[in-house]
Amino acid sequence: MLEHFKHPRNVGSMENPDGKATEGSPACGDMVSVYIKVDEASKKISDIKFESYGCASNIATGSIITEMAKGKTLEEAKQLTWKDASAALGGLPPIKAHCSVLAIEGLRGAIQNYEERHDLVKVKEPTTEAIVLKRLKRVMNPLKGLDMVATKLVKSVEVKDGIIRIAVDMPANHQFAAAIRDEARERLETLWDIKGVEIEFN
Ligand code: FES
Numbered sequence: 001m002l003e004h005f006k007h008p009r010n011v012g013s014m015e016n017p018d019g020k021a022t023e024g025s026p027a028c029g030d031m032v033s034v035y036i037k038v039d040e041a042s043k044k045i046s047d048i049k050f051e052s053y054g055c056a057s058n059i060a061t062g063s064i065i066t067e068m069a070k071g072k073t074l075e076e077a078k079q080l081t082w083k084d085a086s087a088a089l090g091g092l093p094p095i096k097a098h099c100s101v102l103a104i105e106g107l108r109g110a111i112q113n114y115e116e117r118h119d120l121v122k123v124k125e126p127t128t129e130a131i132v133l134k135r136l137k138r139v140m141n142p143l144k145g146l147d148m149v150a151t152k153l154v155k156s157v158e159v160k161d162g163i164i165r166i167a168v169d170m171p172a173n174h175q176f177a178a179a180i181r182d183e184a185r186e187r188l189e190t191l192w193d194i195k196g197v198e199i200e201f202n
Helices: 002-006 056-069 074-078 082-088 094-117 129-136 177-188
Strands: 019-024 031-039 044-053 154-160 163-168 196-201
Touching: 002 056, 019 094, 031 056, 031 094, 044 056, 044 074, 044 094, 056 082, 056 094, 074 094, 082 094, 129 154, 129 163, 129 177, 163 177, 177 196
Parallel strands: 163 196
Antiparallel strands: 019 031, 031 044, 154 163
């Protein structure tokens, strides 16, 4: 674990990734981003990078899962669990389990993002308000270190004719408004039946 924390592999962002995700932890307010390049024909992860705004365990887990996922097919990489990561690191204290879960969620999120961008999602259910809210629960409110639903930033959600409309309880000129809008949009516009995402701040 210490070796991967001190010398993390595959650190950094990636230009034009095929899939990417940023996940936040409600347990501690930390964040991790994962970027992947995927070989179209074999569906293998040809390159992978991560950035962490988390603790030593999170950095070490990000490092080990990127090593484990590289060269695997998307289906194989989806099977990786935080237990695999923890075992490969020689064990993590139980209180640090959420840090490795966060890194695994980043990897799964990047794979999901790839599949949605490439129309590879197998189960295509129509987007509902509940699905939108579920995704917004993964958008962090930086003011509180918790998601935007838990912190009651979401005033209303409407899905109609392929357009998602969201009202956010925050002034449009707030320092975090642009970041929240971009992240919410990123998580929603890849939904297969969505043509547009309109987010209103007030
Ligand atoms: Fe936040 Fe580990 S304590 S990621």
